Amino acid sequence: MLAYTLRRIAQAVPILLLVSLISFGIMQLVPGDPAAVLAGPNATPDELVHLRQTLGLDKSLLTQIMIFYGNLFQGDLGYSIILGEPVLKVVIERSPISISLAIYSLILTIVFGLFIGVVAAMKHNRWIDQVAMAFALIGVSVPNFWLGLVMIVLFSVHLGWLPTGGYVPFFEDPIGWFLAATMPALSLALMQIGLLARLTRSTMLEVLGQDYIRTARAKGASEPRVIIKHAMSNVLIPVVTVLGMILSVLLSGSVIVETIFAVPGIGALLGNAILGRDYPMIQGGLIFVAAVLLILNIAVDVLYAWLDPRVRVQ
């Protein structure tokens, strides 16, 4: 198990180096002189020269890459132009907010996704199945930011049940956190609930057709026992494999959902960086999020290998 974990970590290192190179490359796509874009139309030539020096833009591309990697190895992701602070510091400060939101959406995804998928499989081809799958399909087809806005109109403006946005730290006021985070978490989770429900249903149907389930039923086990004790453990394995993908989509969606609900997490940070053309922030933010996702994916793989020992040998 340890060897497998170490092997997965070793495989991730070159990917992380490539990820940072791609992030560096993306910033080379800025047309014209990035310093001129950053400094705005009223900058004096002196200011431009100074900015180019600060950003290292006056050096050759190769030197810029070397400096970039040198800084990266020291944990320096650059300096945010808008906030005037190191990118890493800001990103780490905002992380707990996004993480708490992601965990909340993940819980919603797993609970509802599994529940809807299992119920649909148990009532295969009956009306409950049709309704559940229609819901799942709508879930994967509706834009999450639009859903967020519609929920604001419904639950905040008309019914007044939930605040329109903002963020309350969990440890200061758990109920306030719950009220503020429910709509953002739901809009982030809906698509994943749809995906997971569809996957769970098809896996469950496959598992329910296997011989050992027939044996369990023949032995007189009750239907809930067959589902929970016998089928569920085999349904969970493919579900674990999509956890990485689910986390990726949750992180992706956070830019727009956090912006809409005024949640001051990493997503909103990146959203503001885009509006303000804060390129170092965008670049550093991309690297940070991709690195977090890589680590989470390793964790998911290790969890998968722990659940299914056959994977370790491959």
Add this chain to the structure above:
Amino acid sequence: MTSLEMNDTRSEPSFLRRFMGGRRVRRLLRHRSFMIGLWLCLFVTVIAVLAPVLSPVDPNKMAIRSRFQPPSLDFLLGTDNLGRDLFSRVAWGARLSLAIGLGVVLLNAVFGVLLGALAGYFRRLDGILMRLSDALMAFPSVLLAIGIAAAMGASAMTAVISLAVVYIPRTARILRASVMQVTELEFVNAARAAGAGDLHILRRHILPNCMAPLVVQLSFVFAYAILSEAVLSFLGLGAAPTDPSWGIMISEGRSYIREAPWMTVIPGMAIAITVLGLNLLGDGLRDVLDPRVKMEH
């Protein structure tokens, strides 16, 4: 069927027969979700193509006197904060969304096939191409598109390129897997033994047999591209602000969501209907063409 006969049927892979073969078409036509998806997609396509004819007025024509009109017989889908007719804007928006989606699909078809075939067939290229795709796929999908679009500057072309970069590695991976599977089959060995060159084998024998998973994947890429384009436009990174894009319309509607909720609701429903149609179409295609990855039973 003897093994020889099986090999016979596999040794003459014809694109037309595999695709338009009567049995498959009949199965598709009987597939409920495929047909619903097909009708929804046709509906959106007809609106997009006929936008100039269907729109009562120019989508950018402002009429300050008729601002914030709710949907009615005069204004089928209402008007926005500048008095622009929302029906015209939604119809022209369909053109833009479908055009961007198609652009992403075409780039995926070309580069996904090219890179997937190279990686799957020429094993020496596999390592480097797959590590590169691993790295690109390590970014959360929309976030990478946002990063590229933010750097390149907002335009419809930027949206197409940035979304293509996000989805090409995923398409290439699927094609690579099928190419690797087909390469192992006997008729490929037979073609090689008969002296066929690599390119000939790839083009005539392998790729036609990899089309089913590709078509299924492209239908989903189309759906994701339309959803993600809306995200980019909403953030001001997609089409130009003056273009009637669904994402931009939602973003504009956001400021007036209390007074004129239809400004937000209607373009969102347009996106949902289009993406739903494409997803249903993709589900049907997957069930019929590529039963190995069957999700719906």
